[in-house]
Amino acid sequence: MLEKFRQAKQAEIRALQAMAAVWTLPEPLQVCRPSLRRALLEQSPGAVIAEYKRASPSKGLINAGWFPEQAASGYARAGAAALSVLTEQTYFQGRLEYLDAMAGPGLPLLRKDFLLHPLQVRQSAATPASAVLLIARMLTPHELATMLAACDEFGLEAVVEIFDQADLDRAKHVGARIIQVNNRDLDTLSTDLGVSLELIGRKSADEVWISASGLQTARDMARMRDAGFDGLLMGTRLMQAPDPGAVLAGLLKQMRKA
Numbered sequence: 001m002l003e004k005f006r007q008a009k010q011a012e013i014r015a016l017q018a019m020a021a022v023w024t025l026p027e028p029l030q031v032c033r034p035s036l037r038r039a040l041l042e043q044s045p046g047a048v049i050a051e052y053k054r055a056s057p058s059k060g061l062i063n064a065g066w067f068p069e070q071a072a073s074g075y076a077r078a079g080a081a082a083l084s085v086l087t088e089q090t091y092f093q094g095r096l097e098y099l100d101a102m103a104g105p106g107l108p109l110l111r112k113d114f115l116l117h118p119l120q121v122r123q124s125a126a127t128p129a130s131a132v133l134l135i136a137r138m139l140t141p142h143e144l145a146t147m148l149a150a151c152d153e154f155g156l157e158a159v160v161e162i163f164d165q166a167d168l169d170r171a172k173h174v175g176a177r178i179i180q181v182n183n184r185d186l187d188t189l190s191t192d193l194g195v196s197l198e199l200i201g202r203k204s205a206d207e208v209w210i211s212a213s214g215l216q217t218a219r220d221m222a223r224m225r226d227a228g229f230d231g232l233l234m235g236t237r238l239m240q241a242p243d244p245g246a247v248l249a250g251l252l253k254q255m256r257k258a
Contacts, residue, residue, distance in 0.1 A: 001057065001186040002138055005092070005114045008090040016119040028125035028154055036108040036131040036157050037178055037208050039081045046225030046255060047081035049110060049210065050248055051235030052102065055093040058189045062240045064093075068101035074245025075238075076105035079252050084110045084233055085129075096127060103128035110159060114138065118150040125154035129176070133159050136167040145174045159210065168199055177207060180233065184213040193220060200227050218254030225255065 007173045037119055040047045052071040055061045066074075068085075070167050075083055083102055086094035099109055108130035115121060115138065134147050144160070151158040160176035162168045171179055178246070191214030203209050207227045211224040212233035221232055234251075238244035 001189075002114075002135070005056055005088070005091065006116065006138060008088070009114050009116055009120075013117045013119065016117070016123060020119055023172045025119070025122060026126035028122065029128065031128065033130040033155060034106060034108045036082050036110060036159070039108045040178075040208055040210070040231040043081045044208075044230035045228060046221060046253065047231050048079070048221075048248065049082045049084050049231050049233040050075035050078070050080035050238060050244070051084035051112070051233060051237050052086060052098060053090070053092060053094075053235040056236065057091050058059070059236060059240075061093070062236060063241075063244070065242075066239070066244060068098045069104065071244065072102035072105050072107070074243065075248060076107055077243045078249035079106065080248060081231070082108040082110060082130075084112050084235065086235075087111055088111045089221075096123070099127040099129050115144075115147065117144060121147060121150040121154055121156065125156060129156065131157035131159050133161055133180070135161045136176075137163060141170055141173060144170065148174055148176070161212070162199070163195070165199065168202060172204075178210070179203075180210040180212050180231075181229075188248075189214050193223065196224060196229065197227055200229065203228060218251050218258055221251060221255040222258035 032053050086092040087096045088094050110131045110134045111124050111129040148158050159178045159180050160171040162182045163182050181199050183191045183195045196211040208230045210230040210231035216237050220250050239246050241247040
């Protein structure tokens with residue numbers, strides 16, 4: 001799956017390189033970006049990053065009737081600490097413009113996409129995003145370090161996503177401060193929360209950790225919270241409902257009682 005995603009981004013990277021060659025890249029926004037790390041720590045453990053995801057490779061079209069502006073306001077009212085915004089077009093029907101559309105409530109925005117080149121980080125800086133997702137497995141150690149340096153240059157936080165122990169070693173080696181454990185097996189597309197529970201024992205005091213994929217119930221959320229995860233990223237579970245914000249509000253209420 002990751003190789004398919006890599007190939008899908010090549011045209012975008014070539015377009016950005018062509019723009020850079022003639023100095024036509026959009027300028028980074030000179031704005032005060034709310035900190036994703038701070039937002040998670042303020043509600044840690046168990047702060048929710050609510051995701052806007054119209055479609056996915058495993059589910060197909062999930063929810064085309066809930067628009068980005070609705071998602072931002074609905075999730076904010078429900079108590080989300082931050083928002084994750086899918087911007088990948090080919091497989092997830094996302095758009096970069098969704099970041100602008102969801103900036104209204106002022107919550108930190110995580111650009112969730114397949115970022116492989118520093119120019120994509122520069123592109124992200126021209127939006128209201130506070131953070132970008134970097135998938136450790138898609139980058140060599142040198143590339144990952146280069147992408148982290150680009151995030152520092154443009155004032156963005158980096159969420160480094162891992163799937164296993166080897167990915168975690170790579171993330172720690174380059175000094176990742178926000179680590180996201182993806183519980184989804186990319187070969188079978190099944191999810192196992194045991195992946196998060198297995199890896200959380202290596203969390204360092206200065207790191208913020210997020211558990212992502214497979215969180216279905218308030219009990220799942222409470223398990224990850226009690227295991228020590230600062231953040232819980234939820235997407236499909238919420239987006240499958242007619243009113244994802246209402247579902248999130250209910251799950252948060254139940255989790256707090258658990």
